[in-house]
């Protein structure tokens with residue numbers, strides 16, 4: 001049985017066209033101004049609606065052990081909530097334990113996702129320590145279909161890597177056509193400030209933000225960019241939060257260096273006043289890097305529009321407020337870092353980005369789906385609406401009004417950092433690989449239908465270290 005989506009406005013990163021889309025065998029088979037259904041086909045009337053490519057969230061932490069607990073969404077609940085919100089693919093992080101062979105950790109992550117994910121998924125490989133043995137494994141990781149490596153410049157003493165390790169990861173993966181991604185915060189500064197504040201009895205959640213200043217992020221961002229330039233290679237900076245760090249990305253672009261940056265809805269829409277909430281409420285926003293100032297929110301929106309930031313992901317890493325977050329009630333340093341968001345990315349970007357005119361519809365599609373697919377080697381199979389692409393599609397009704405709440409969301413976590421945010425527009429139908437997964441806001445698909453996506457080196461990784469254009473995005 002095929003599916004015909006009729007009369008929608010298809011939006012890609014570059015086009016808008018009123019056309020019908022015919023889907024069969026999991027693939028987009030035809031796009032034309034008027035198509036007819038075959039007997040037995042499902043017909044979706046998309047009059048007045050947009051048809052977007054399904055979103056790709058390239059920064060999620062599902063079922064991840066971290067800071068003495070485990071993130072609460074697994075691959076089933078997380079990808080299901082994502083689908084309801086219009087995200088039909090995720091790239092999650094394999095997190096090897098210290099000393100664990102990377103390929104062993106990969107098997108652990110395959111076991112977490114296999115038979116559970118409802119959408120297709122891929123993995124980044126975190127390199128949390130470096131040794132010659134790790135160096136020898138890097139090509140095998142790429143052969144296993146993982147063409148992006150994650151390094152944490154923060155988290156000293158746990159998952160963080162030092163400069164020597166980061167330098168080796170950049171060097172050893174350069175000729176593999178793989179991308180290095182960094183969480184950029186100066187580990188020594190953060191560690192020093194955390195120790196100082198704890199020793200002084202400054203234990204409230206506000207000290208999480210005060211111990212991780214914007215300049216510590218900016219310094220690490222600059223260092224990562226310099227290390228990438230020394231190695232003449234591309235760089236991808238995850239969850240960039242502030243104007244100070246952005247300045248280094250802009251400078252790199254102006255010099256023609258191939259540096260890409262991601263931000264997340266929380267850094268666009270929330271600020272550090274959240275840490276002052278009563279009754280330990282600030283713990284809900286303890287994530288790293290922390291929330292910044294309203295001026296940073298605005299700078300990030302402008303950077304998306306101008307092309308300095310290429311993707312908006314979520315860094316979905318949920319912990320219950322009345323659960324794991326309480327481990328830090330008496331000490332901010334023990335609050336597990338992370339917050340949910342996998343379900344709300346489309347609604348927030350559309351409502352607070354497209355509707356007020358901060359970004360165009362095309363730019364929204366680009367940062368939500370197309371650039372994530374291009375940068376991480378999934379395009380054109382994913383990330384666009386095109387004949388021959390996987391039929392991961394969102395029919396989006398821009399007239400539906402809503403309000404985000406933990407009482408109605410589908411993420412497996414007891415709070416929502418965007419509680420009370422009004423939303424404009426919502427997916428009415430979501431197709432994943434041609435199968436109807438969401439109808440009228442409800443999940444109607446099968447569990448475990450998601451497939452692992454082994455990736456080939458990305459065509460946008462240019463390990464020459466330089467951009468062809470300047471500050472144009474892509």
Ligand code: URP
Nearest residue numbers: 183287288315317337338
């Ligand atoms: O606070 C966060 N972001 N937790 C998840 C791990 C990371 O740094 O991305």
Ligand code: ZN
Nearest residue numbers: 183239288289
């Ligand atoms: Zn991070």
Ligand code: ZN
Nearest residue numbers: 059061315317
């Ligand atoms: Zn993260």
